[in-house]
Amino acid sequence: MSLNLNLAALPTSLDAALRAKIDGKTKPLGALGRLETLALQIGRIQQSLSPKLSEPHLVVYAGDHGIAEEGVSAFPQDVTWQMVLNFLAGGAAVNVLARELGMAVQVVDAGVKHDFGDQPTLLDAKIAPGTRNSAVEPAMDRAEAELALARGQAHAESLKARGCRVVGFGEMGIANTSAASLLLHKLAGVPLAQAVGRGTGLDDDGLARKLAVLERAAARTGEIADPIDVLAEYGGFEIAMMAGAMLGAAQAGMVLLIDGFIASSALLVAAKLAPAITEYAVFAHQSAEAGHQAMLAALGAQPLLALDLRLGEGSGAALAFPLLRASVAILNDMASFASAGVSERGE
Ligand SMILES: O=C(O)c1ccc[n+]([C@@H]2O[C@H](COP(=O)([O-])O)[C@@H](O)[C@H]2O)c1
Ligand SMILES: Cc1cc2nc[nH]c2cc1C
Numbered sequence: 001m002s003l004n005l006n007l008a009a010l011p012t013s014l015d016a017a018l019r020a021k022i023d024g025k026t027k028p029l030g031a032l033g034r035l036e037t038l039a040l041q042i043g044r045i046q047q048s049l050s051p052k053l054s055e056p057h058l059v060v061y062a063g064d065h066g067i068a069e070e071g072v073s074a075f076p077q078d079v080t081w082q083m084v085l086n087f088l089a090g091g092a093a094v095n096v097l098a099r100e101l102g103m104a105v106q107v108v109d110a111g112v113k114h115d116f117g118d119q120p121t122l123l124d125a126k127i128a129p130g131t132r133n134s135a136v137e138p139a140m141d142r143a144e145a146e147l148a149l150a151r152g153q154a155h156a157e158s159l160k161a162r163g164c165r166v167v168g169f170g171e172m173g174i175a176n177t178s179a180a181s182l183l184l185h186k187l188a189g190v191p192l193a194q195a196v197g198r199g200t201g202l203d204d205d206g207l208a209r210k211l212a213v214l215e216r217a218a219a220r221t222g223e224i225a226d227p228i229d230v231l232a233e234y235g236g237f238e239i240a241m242m243a244g245a246m247l248g249a250a251q252a253g254m255v256l257l258i259d260g261f262i263a264s265s266a267l268l269v270a271a272k273l274a275p276a277i278t279e280y281a282v283f284a285h286q287s288a289e290a291g292h293q294a295m296l297a298a299l300g301a302q303p304l305l306a307l308d309l310r311l312g313e314g315s316g317a318a319l320a321f322p323l324l325r326a327s328v329a330i331l332n333d334m335a336s337f338a339s340a341g342v343s344e345r346g347e
Contacts, residue, residue, distance in 0.1 A: 001150040007250055007274040010044050018043040024336040028345070034304065038282065038327035045255055045280055046165065050332050053255070053325055057159055058103040058168035058314045059245065060087055060094060061152075063111035063238030064130030066139060068175035070213040074200045077130075077174045081114035084172065087313075088121055094170055094313035101321050103168060105314075108155065110148060111237025112173075125151045127237045134182065135217040138233045145232040145240050152244025153251075160252040167249050168257040168284070168321060169266065170314020171238045174200075178214060180265035181291050182234035185218055187227060187268050188298035190291070192218060197261070197290030199310075227272035235269065242266035247273065250280040255324065259317040260287035260309065264295045271299065284320035285309055 022036050023029055030036060042051045062084050068077045086092045087107045090099075098105045108123045109116060113130035116122055127148050131139035140148075159167060173179075177199035184195040196211050217234065224230045231240055243266040246256050250270075258267055258281050270277045278299060285305040286292060296303060304320045337344050 001147065001154060003146060003150045003153060003244065004251065005247070005274050007247065007276045009276045010279045011047065012044070014044060014047055014049070015040070017049055021049055022331065024338065025330065025334045026337055026340050026342045032330060035323070035327040035330055038324060039331040041282070042255055042324065042328055043331060046253060051328055053166045053328055055162055055164040056103045056166045056168070056321060057106055057164050058094060058098045058170060058318055059106045059108060060170045060172055060314055061108045061110045061238035061242045061245070062172040063176070063236045064113040065173055065175035065179055065236050066131045066133035067135055067178050067213070067217065069133055070135050072178045072210045072213050073175045074202050074206065075174055077113065080172060080174045081112050081116070084109065084112060084116070084122065087172070088119060092313060093311055093315050094318060097315055097318035101318050103318055103321055108241065110241040123155070125155065125241060127151070131236055134179070134234050135213050139179070139235055140232050140237070142228065142232050145228050145235065148237050148240030149228070149244035149247070152241035153248035155241070156245045156248025156252060156254070159249065160254065164254065166255040166257060166324065167245070168259065168314045168317030169242050169246060169263045170259045170317055171242060171262045171312055173236055173238050173262070176236050176239065176262050177289060178210065179234055179236045179239060180262045181214055182217055183230065183239070183265045183268060184291055184295050184298065186224060186230045186234060187272055188294070190294045190298065194294050195291040199289065227269055231269050239266045239269065243269040246270045246277060250274070250277050254280070256281045257317045257320060257324065258283050259314045260285065260312055261289040261292045261295060262312055263314070263317070264292065264299065264301070268295065268299060282320070282324065285316035287316070
């Protein structure tokens with residue numbers, strides 16, 4: 001299994017026809033705002049004037065983090081595997097939202113520290129039972145990082161084979177805001193004080209302790225040129241697998257619906273490997289996690305929603321999915337001035 005990094009920038013040859021189709025609809029020019037730019041982006045990704053969001057999937061990548069032993073999360077590590085069982089039973093927030101809003105949920109064990117035994121609906125892609133503690137040593141070795149990326153890319157191919165055209169990227173992993181903050185710091189140069197946040201709900205003392213731990217972790221290495229080396233030093237298996245899956249999904253012409261702080265850190269890794277990937281990405285929401293604003297700025301991203309969510313799981317991606325459907329429905333089904341016999345603007 002090897003990683004393919006080829007991702008060309010999207011052709012712009014259809015843009016004029018897409019723009020003309022949107023502008024010809026029965027509305028003042030630009031009056032549907034962000035729905036219009038979303039329709040244009042989805043049409044461009046699919047290279048179609050009539051795009052379709054078939055077989056929408058919401059994938060939750062789960063993994064554990066050695067740095068949890070430093071006390072950087074408000075919750076114990078066991079919550080990761082316990083929540084995986086909750087996802088499989090259909091009871092978590094993301095299950096409820098995805099069911100309500102029309103997305104299929106898939107749960108992937110990228111590296112949870114638990115033996116799940118026989119769970120037929122859990123996709124077993126475990127690289128190892130959790131990463132090592134990146135405050136004292138590399139979270140994973142280079143081969144593990146490459147394997148997780150390649151497994152993610154292969155997973156995207158399996159979604160493509162099911163006819164999936166849009167993937168929501170979610171995750172679960174106690175202490176993974178620490179990994180995401182370190183990636184933001186090392187890959188985008190954002191100072192740690194700006195990149196760190198309260199995660200699952202640290203108090204002021206907890207936040208100060210977390211910042212000190214992350215500073216110790218960051219000081220362990222100097223500048224690292226290769227993004228896969230950064231991922232190996234500080235990432236997580238779920239983040240690595242998500243980054244690979246994002247790359248594979250973009251290569252397959254799918255729309256990437258990016259959830260919150262941790263999913264965005266996976267995209268940041270993928271964008272360092274294949275910069276054109278941001279053209280395929282829709283940013284679901286602005287998370288309440290402190291570092292997300294700097295993360296989105298580093299990605300040049302404009303999120304759709306701002307609901308003060310800080311849950312992860314793909315909950316924000318599920319909530320944004322109806323906006324994608326709405327934009328595509330406008331492009332496909334709305335009458336034009338010509339078809340409806342409505343007079344165009346005067347002057
Ligand atoms: O997606 C977000 O923006 C987000 C912000 C804060 C926390 N989370 C979730 O909370 C967990 C990580 O928080 P922590 O405090 O354990 O690092 C992990 O399971 C994430 O899905 C997610
Ligand atoms: C209960 C709980 C649910 C979550 N879902 C995603 N991250 C989470 C963290 C906790 C602690």
